[in-house]
Amino acid sequence: MGRPRSYSREAVVEKAMGVFWQNGYKATSISDVVRETGLNTASMYKEFGDKEGLFSAALDHYRDHVIGPRYRILIDNPNLEGVEMFLRNVFLGAAKSEYKGCLMMNHLAQKHVISPEAAEQVGAFCAEVESLVEAALRNAQADGDIGPDKDTAQLASFLVFCVHGTVLYGRHDEKKHVIPNFYDMIMREIRE
Amino acid sequence: MGRPRSYSREAVVEKAMGVFWQNGYKATSISDVVRETGLNTASMYKEFGDKEGLFSAALDHYRDHVIGPRYRILIDNPNLEGVEMFLRNVFLGAAKSEYKGCLMMNHLAQKHVISPEAAEQVGAFCAEVESLVEAALRNAQADGDIGPDKDTAQLASFLVFCVHGTVLYGRHDEKKHVIPNFYDMIMREIRE
DNA sequence: TTTATTTTAAAATAAATGTTTTAAAACTAA
């Protein structure tokens, strides 16, 4: 009963996420989001509580619907080939001219500007990616695709470290074209 | 003639830089800077023009007085040992509990939030570091410390890429302790 | 001492920010 809502929560979150991704949390105003989504502030606050709640919902949406498919590669291929495809995919994304980085990692440099809850979402996301990579590398080791003496946890950390590097280095429009060249270096370091 | 100024420009810039480093450009208000420096807004605006001018001065100060000494290692030791010391130094900085990243690279994810001039300062700084590393690696190659078939420009890019990775990955308080382990991996990739 | 000049402290401004309130609109159940 009551007046029916004129919006879809998911559509609103999707657009809000886009604004946060583009501008970052602090440089995004509620007005920006209202303008982009067409939703009024009252409904916005009723649905999400406050700006932090909206950002938190945007982070969840990003994990579940935007970046999820990208690291699904690691779930579907929990082995060396999966890791290779994953890294190629990350590099491919960074090559685009409109590259915006990663909504999560973009906010690492402003960890204390976002809410503690959001900061934890970011941390948990990165940890999750790392553990997926590690699982794949453990299998790769069992497959004999990487040396038996290799520390898979450390290799996984290094790979995610390089993803972080991509997120930042990929912002140099004039330099990012070299990133794909790092693929062989990184994979060699993992294999041998 | 006229009333003598009660502040030292350099001291003001130094403190302002600290606030920008801690909070980032967008999350730093002039009030924050005024509170920290003790300088009044009128003198602030007379000296720096506007917030962007102040930030620009802070970036210059960072380059010339804070981070300069760190990559002076590369000037004083333009060879493989210099590159090794430089990287160890970067990793050492990230190990600190109060690690704040790099004032320049911290703002790469918000390149369009800062002024075009500031964005250029950031880009120029990173390019400068990279060219210093490359010069050192070219010498290292001449010294026979790295393979004659190695692409020194690409290796320099990779090293700076890893510095970018450090700046972001170093924000994971629970994970950053693994970063020093990457030293051997990266240097091996450069050497062999 | 006066005048000119510059900095300072403090107040003022205008716009933007995050958030809340008010009242009208759109629906359901009685």
Added chain:
DNA sequence: TTAGTTTTAAAACATTTATTTTAAAATAAA
């Protein structure tokens, strides 16, 4: 039809923001 409920549109709110103005304070030269 009415009463009850929820969403909406619009305005209102208090705070913060970047910036400017005003007037007092501190100096040097005339």
